[in-house]
Amino acid sequence: MGEFENKTFFITGAAKGQGRAVAKAFAEDGANIIAFDLGEKIPYPAYNRSSNEDLEKLKDEVEALGGKIVIFAGDVRKAADLQEAVRRGVQEFGGIDILFSNAGIAAYGNSWELTEEEWDAMIEINLRGGWLTSKYVIPELLKKESGVIIYNSSVAGLRGFNRMSHYSASKHGLVGLAKAQAIELAPHNIRVITLHPTGVNTPMNDGLAWMEGATPEEIAERSAGNLLKTPWIETEDVVHAVRYLASDKARYITGSPFILDAGLLTA
Numbered sequence: 001m002g003e004f005e006n007k008t009f010f011i012t013g014a015a016k017g018q019g020r021a022v023a024k025a026f027a028e029d030g031a032n033i034i035a036f037d038l039g040e041k042i043p044y045p046a047y048n049r050s051s052n053e054d055l056e057k058l059k060d061e062v063e064a065l066g067g068k069i070v071i072f073a074g075d076v077r078k079a080a081d082l083q084e085a086v087r088r089g090v091q092e093f094g095g096i097d098i099l100f101s102n103a104g105i106a107a108y109g110n111s112w113e114l115t116e117e118e119w120d121a122m123i124e125i126n127l128r129g130g131w132l133t134s135k136y137v138i139p140e141l142l143k144k145e146s147g148v149i150i151y152n153s154s155v156a157g158l159r160g161f162n163r164m165s166h167y168s169a170s171k172h173g174l175v176g177l178a179k180a181q182a183i184e185l186a187p188h189n190i191r192v193i194t195l196h197p198t199g200v201n202t203p204m205n206d207g208l209a210w211m212e213g214a215t216p217e218e219i220a221e222r223s224a225g226n227l228l229k230t231p232w233i234e235t236e237d238v239v240h241a242v243r244y245l246a247s248d249k250a251r252y253i254t255g256s257p258f259i260l261d262a263g264l265l266t267a
């Protein structure tokens with residue numbers, strides 16, 4: 001029996017990109033998946049669209065593989081949505097073992113030109129949404145006196161990027177949240193980690209390119225600095241990192257940032 005067999009993952013932002021890849025990979029490992037993502041289009045950023053069809057498709061794909069999944073259309077800014085998703089997931093699977101808090105948005109704009117609505121949306125989804133998700137998942141981890149929380153931050157959570165102040169602020173915020181929670185939760189055998197990928201080949205990158213009238217390659221070049229010869233990493237690279245961090249092999253890793261940057265932060 002594999003390490004993740006019958007473990008239950010709560011994954012936000014599970015309809016697309018990295019969340020989707022992680023959901024599918026762990027479902028194949030025999031884990032139970034609670035997949036949470038937006039049910040309706042939100043006004044900012046413009047590339048975001050409803051994820052209902054993607055969620056339904058994910059359910060079909062996971063079930064075709066013989067996997068177990070509960071999908072939930074909701075917004076990480078809404079406590080009622082998260083509470084209901086946790087309730088339904090726990091009813092189906094009996095508890096939660098691992099949180100991959102991954103839902104997020106990205107956009108460009110000079111800090112002095114952002115509207116208050118744009119700033120607030122970024123912080124509310126990327127930072128407050130991460131905290132709010134954990135607020136409702138942690139009680140389930142405490143019941144088991146074990147668990148792992150992985151926040152998907154970014155290299156932008158450890159350095160600045162031009163015209164991304166709100167994004168970078170939100171991703172730095174996750175580092176502080178994770179460090180404080182690591183202290184709170186270590187006595188309960190619950191580890192808390194931030195993951196910091198460089199650019200990943202996902203619909204987010206395509207969305208940024210579309211909004212900027214650029215190609216995904218040009219967007220990757222803007223954050224230039226991967227030392228290794230690749231414009232971006234793939235979702236499977238994120239899956240490998242999550243598989244390690246969620247496993248007992250990483251049993252003494254908590255409170256620290258896990259960097260997956262192809263060398264970007266070194267130069």
Ligand SMILES: NC(=O)c1ccc[n+]([C@@H]2O[C@H](COP(=O)([O-])OP(=O)(O)OC[C@H]3O[C@@H](n4cnc5c(N)ncnc54)[C@H](O)[C@@H]3O)[C@@H](O)[C@H]2O)c1
Pocket residue numbers: 012013014015016017018019036037038049051074075076077102103104105106125129152153154155196197198199200201202203204205
């Ligand atoms: N793509 C990159 O280059 C990159 C690099 C480092 C970190 N990240 C971070 O990784 C995470 C996943 O990004 P991705 O690349 O898979 O992007 P993506 O756009 O492909 O997927 C993000 C998912 O989050 C969902 N989401 C957005 N707002 C939500 C909300 N309010 N409530 C619920 N779900 C919501 C979206 O609908 C989408 O399905 C994000 O937090 C992102 O900031 C991305």
